[in-house]
Amino acid sequence: MADNDLVAALLAGDVAALARAVSIVENGRDGFEELLSTLSSRMGDARRIGVTGPPGAGKSTLTEQLVAGFRKTGLRVAVVAVDPTSPFTGGALLGDRIRMESVALDSGVYIRSMATRGSLGGLAISTGEVCDVLAAAGFDRILVETVGVGQSELDVASIVDETILVLVPESGDGIQALKSGVIEAADIIVVNKADRGGAELLRREIELSLDLRSGRRGVSAKGWRPPVELTVATTGAGLDGLMTKLDGHWEWLAGSGTLEARRARRNASRVRGIVERSIIRSIWQNAATTDVLNHGLEQVNNGTLSVYQLGAAVVQSVQTRQ
Numbered sequence: 001m002a003d004n005d006l007v008a009a010l011l012a013g014d015v016a017a018l019a020r021a022v023s024i025v026e027n028g029r030d031g032f033e034e035l036l037s038t039l040s041s042r043m044g045d046a047r048r049i050g051v052t053g054p055p056g057a058g059k060s061t062l063t064e065q066l067v068a069g070f071r072k073t074g075l076r077v078a079v080v081a082v083d084p085t086s087p088f089t090g091g092a093l094l095g096d097r098i099r100m101e102s103v104a105l106d107s108g109v110y111i112r113s114m115a116t117r118g119s120l121g122g123l124a125i126s127t128g129e130v131c132d133v134l135a136a137a138g139f140d141r142i143l144v145e146t147v148g149v150g151q152s153e154l155d156v157a158s159i160v161d162e163t164i165l166v167l168v169p170e171s172g173d174g175i176q177a178l179k180s181g182v183i184e185a186a187d188i189i190v191v192n193k194a195d196r197g198g199a200e201l202l203r204r205e206i207e208l209s210l211d212l213r214s215g216r217r218g219v220s221a222k223g224w225r226p227p228v229e230l231t232v233a234t235t236g237a238g239l240d241g242l243m244t245k246l247d248g249h250w251e252w253l254a255g256s257g258t259l260e261a262r263r264a265r266r267n268a269s270r271v272r273g274i275v276e277r278s279i280i281r282s283i284w285q286n287a288a289t290t291d292v293l294n295h296g297l298e299q300v301n302n303g304t305l306s307v308y309q310l311g312a313a314v315v316q317s318v319q320t321r322q
């Protein structure tokens with residue numbers, strides 16, 4: 001399929017074209033940047049929603065409920081499940097796919113798992129690019145599920161419009177999230193597994209820490225205080241409330257100018273990411289540079305050159321070529 005045909009088929013909602021475009025972009029195959037560039041003016045107005053939190057908190061179960069909720073109102077929904085933790089958790093990703101089977105056969109739903117797999121430029125940038133393809137394909141909601149409460153998760157939070165943080169009462173993860181600052185990235189906080197006890201207590205702890213944080217009554221400098229919602233993802237209890245809070249947050253985002261500001265920040269960091277990625281690629285694709293590296297490595301290995309000396313030599317060979 002020629003590129004123009006691929007774009008046309010994708011925009012028309014063709015499923016095979018979508019799968020092909022996503023895989024071109026995810027694997028950084030020839031022409032992927034031109035493809036994204038063409039799509040960038042046709043991306044519609046999909047809402048990108050991150051669902052994040054520690055493993056086992058119920059993110060996938062909750063995501064599945066959100067998908068069902070959005071589908072009820074006729075919206076088309078895509079899910080991107082990201083696992084930045086390890087290339088060895090293929091089982092977990094497969095588990096996600098299996099659990100989402102209740103919605104996976106619906107033609108208005110598209111589910112995709114992504115692993116780190118050495119994506120040049122980092123997982124956040126390639127995940128953002130896959131979201132762009134999904135937006136161009138006409139999905140109204142794009143849910144991005146990420147594991148963890150660390151830096152990689154914060155990176156992924158930077159590519160969505162709004163973030164739901166899912167915590168559970170039974171583990172110490174809630175406290176961990178409060179301490180790690182990840183809560184600052186949350187627009188809505190969900191205390192899931194509210195059927196298990198301790199949920200109210202965790203909610204109070206979270207509210208208290210929101211009270212204490214800088215700003216008036218827990219309202220961030222941006223003017224939004226994250227609501228804390230109790231849910232039971234396995235039964236769907238609390239889901240209506242969460243959907244209402246999501247809509248309310250979206251209204252605030254758009255009305256306050258925060259959405260525009262977030263997207264502008266995202267554009268800036270994406271351009272930086274694109275520049276860095278293409279510079280790195282051009283460095284390692286150059287035969288002269290890899291020659292300097294390979295020859296130097298022999299000396300490093302036999303102890304006659306330090307890794308720093310070799311690093312400097314490689315940088316110098318790059319600079320003299322410019």
Ligand SMILES: Nc1nc2c(ncn2[C@@H]2O[C@H](COP(=O)(O)OP(=O)(O)O)[C@@H](O)[C@H]2O)c(=O)[nH]1
Binds near residue numbers: 055059195232233234
């Ligand atoms: N009791 C209870 N179990 C839940 C709830 N939500 C999810 N689970 C279960 O918790 C486990 C982990 O859920 P999953 O959605 O895979 O978590 P993830 O790792 O955050 O995606 C699964 O066995 C779910 O069935 C809930 O609200 N209550």
Ligand SMILES: [Mg+2]
Binds near residue numbers: 061
């Ligand atoms: Mg999951």
